[in-house]
Amino acid sequence: MTTVNTVPPSLDDHSFEQVLEQLAPVPADAKILLDARHARWASPFGLTALLTLAQTRTERPAFAVPELEDTASYWARAGFFHHAESLYDLHGSYPKKWDGGESNSLLDITAIAKSSDVHDVVGRVQTRAKQIIASELHLDTKAIIGFTMTLSEICQNILEHAGQGGWVAVQSYRWTKRLGRRVVVIAVCDAGLGFRKSLESSPGHLPTSRWDDAAALEEAVIRGVSRYRDRSRGQGLAGARNYVGRWNGKLSVRSGTARISIVPSWDDDPPLVEGLAPFQGSQVQVIIPESVSGTDRA
Amino acid sequence: MMNHIDLSSVLRRTLACDLYSNLVTRPTGAAVRGQIEEMLEDSGPRALTVIDFSHVSMIDLSCADEVVAKLLLRYGAGTSSQEAYFLLRGVTEHHHDAIEAVLERHELIAALEEDDGVRLIGTLSEDERQAWDAACSLGEGGAEAADVAMRMGCEASVAEDVLETLCRRRVMMHVDDRFVAVGTSRDG
Numbered sequence A: 001m002t003t004v005n006t007v008p009p010s011l012d013d014h015s016f017e018q019v020l021e022q023l024a025p026v027p028a029d030a031k032i033l034l035d036a037r038h039a040r041w042a043s044p045f046g047l048t049a050l051l052t053l054a055q056t057r058t059e060r061p062a063f064a065v066p067e068l069e070d071t072a073s074y075w076a077r078a079g080f081f082h083h084a085e086s087l088y089d090l091h092g093s094y095p096k097k098w099d100g101g102e103s104n105s106l107l108d109i110t111a112i113a114k115s116s117d118v119h120d121v122v123g124r125v126q127t128r129a130k131q132i133i134a135s136e137l138h139l140d141t142k143a144i145i146g147f148t149m150t151l152s153e154i155c156q157n158i159l160e161h162a163g164q165g166g167w168v169a170v171q172s173y174r175w176t177k178r179l180g181r182r183v184v185v186i187a188v189c190d191a192g193l194g195f196r197k198s199l200e201s202s203p204g205h206l207p208t209s210r211w212d213d214a215a216a217l218e219e220a221v222i223r224g225v226s227r228y229r230d231r232s233r234g235q236g237l238a239g240a241r242n243y244v245g246r247w248n249g250k251l252s253v254r255s256g257t258a259r260i261s262i263v264p265s266w267d268d269d270p271p272l273v274e275g276l277a278p279f280q281g282s283q284v285q286v287i288i289p290e291s292v293s294g295t296d297r298a
Numbered sequence B: 001m002m003n004h005i006d007l008s009s010v011l012r013r014t015l016a017c018d019l020y021s022n023l024v025t026r027p028t029g030a031a032v033r034g035q036i037e038e039m040l041e042d043s044g045p046r047a048l049t050v051i052d053f054s055h056v057s058m059i060d061l062s063c064a065d066e067v068v069a070k071l072l073l074r075y076g077a078g079t080s081s082q083e084a085y086f087l088l089r090g091v092t093e094h095h096h097d098a099i100e101a102v103l104e105r106h107e108l109i110a111a112l113e114e115d116d117g118v119r120l121i122g123t124l125s126e127d128e129r130q131a132w133d134a135a136c137s138l139g140e141g142g143a144e145a146a147d148v149a150m151r152m153g154c155e156a157s158v159a160e161d162v163l164e165t166l167c168r169r170r171v172m173m174h175v176d177d178r179f180v181a182v183g184t185s186r187d188g
Helices: A014-025 A044-055 A069-077 A081-083 A113-137 A141-164 A194-200 A213-222 A237-246 B009-014 B026-041 B061-076 B093-103 B126-137 B144-150 B156-168
Strands: A001-006 A031-035 A060-063 A088-091 A107-112 A166-175 A181-190 A248-255 A258-262 A279-289 B002-006 B046-052 B084-087 B109-114 B117-122 B172-175 B178-182
Touching: A001 A014, A001 B156, A014 A044, A014 A081, A014 A107, A014 B061, A014 B178, A031 B046, A044 A081, A044 A107, A044 A181, A044 A237, A044 A279, A069 A081, A069 B061, A069 B084, A081 A107, A107 A113, A107 A141, A107 B009, A113 A141, A113 A166, A141 A166, A141 A181, A141 A279, A166 A279, A166 B046, A181 B172, A194 A248, A194 A279, A213 A248, A213 A258, A237 A248, A237 A258, A237 A279, A237 B061, A258 B093, B002 B009, B002 B026, B009 B026, B026 B046, B046 B061, B061 B084, B061 B093, B093 B109, B117 B126, B126 B144, B126 B178, B144 B156, B156 B172
Parallel strands: A001 A031, A031 A060, A060 A088, B002 B046, B046 B084, B084 B109
Antiparallel strands: A107 A166, A166 A181, A181 A279, A248 A258, A248 A279, B109 B117, B172 B178
16 A cells, blocks of 8 residues: 655745654555645755655655646756656656756755765855855855855765765755745755764763753754764864854754754744654755845854 | 975875865865875975965865864874974965864964965964064074063063973974974075
8 A cells, every 4th residue: 555645835844844744654664655746846955855755765655746847847957856766756747857957056956975976066066156155145255165165064974974875955046935035055865874873873972861863963063072082073063053153044953853953033943843753864954045234244 | 304285286186086176075184184194204304394275275174174183183292203394375265264163173273374474373372372473573593582582571481481382383393492483484
């Protein structure tokens, strides 16, 4: 029997929780069909999380593609179907050709599995990020440097901690619904170990009385703890946290059943959410908004 | 002996690829540092090495940690038989924040060459900064502790202690009983 799960019309980090909630009672080896026929829009997080979701299933899932031509075309240009073909049985009509790098996004969905992938991503993003951050977000040159650095560090988290490959996508768009301003968004998702298991693998790990996904996220994101004893480690997420703080951005890290966020004044997300539907691995999102009248400049 | 290491050349050799000019990822940084350490093996017991960032587009935290911090940690810890000094050249805003962040994390300092002279970045005390400034202002021939003390407004023994600390931290060197700030001498 196939379980049908509906993909919301507008798919972002929040609405993706609906997909996970539907899936929570379904065993990993059960056959599922993700029904995205009525999907109209998806954020970089939504698209990379959909690919990641397929990697958490032991039985190859099915996927009904968006019926709206514009949506299917956009998802195709972002590279979604190109990657989804190897993970899902796709149903419905969608553009088969993907030129790779021809969309308006800063970085189409890209697989991260090795160090050279990070070099490739940074190289590809650099020039376009410079143009978009300066001319559309009206941020200082330093924001461009920090952006590329943050992207690099978050991607490396996959290589260092996930134990398997993941996905990254970067887009810039006008976020009318929540902010009314342009934003640039980095989404990095993997279906690997997740923060709790990664920290538990540290030789000196001693679980506290309250040791769960939320505690692990607090350790890693807020206190910069890494599974390595080396003092050098744990700088990547700390750097991302500093970067969003400096440019009035938002950082969210979801792992297992919890999500921790560095929340700017323009957002009302709680800093820590526990008891979410389980999702294997780690999912990171960075949002940098357009500056309003220079007030966000460091 | 004085060495000049163009990081972008080392990077290209490390990756065996001309396409990338960004120093990113920890494995890349470790490989680049490995190549630098190999070069230093042939540099004799005492050497000043210029690490040149001029043709590096950007560096991330992980790579800065591997290339800069771990290099300074290795040669500054007193565990190496070599007396190695480093001068960072060509550092722009595309590299500065990452380098400074890793230096601060490890409580290190480094000498940074700029258009108008050499300055220290990283973690240093006010005494160390004053002693550095005083030694630099006394010219490229170096300074004696007494002269530095006069500029600092302290006892010669206090100035000498601070200068010795800077020597241990590999940003000051002894040359003929004088203290010479790294990068300020005509010979390096």
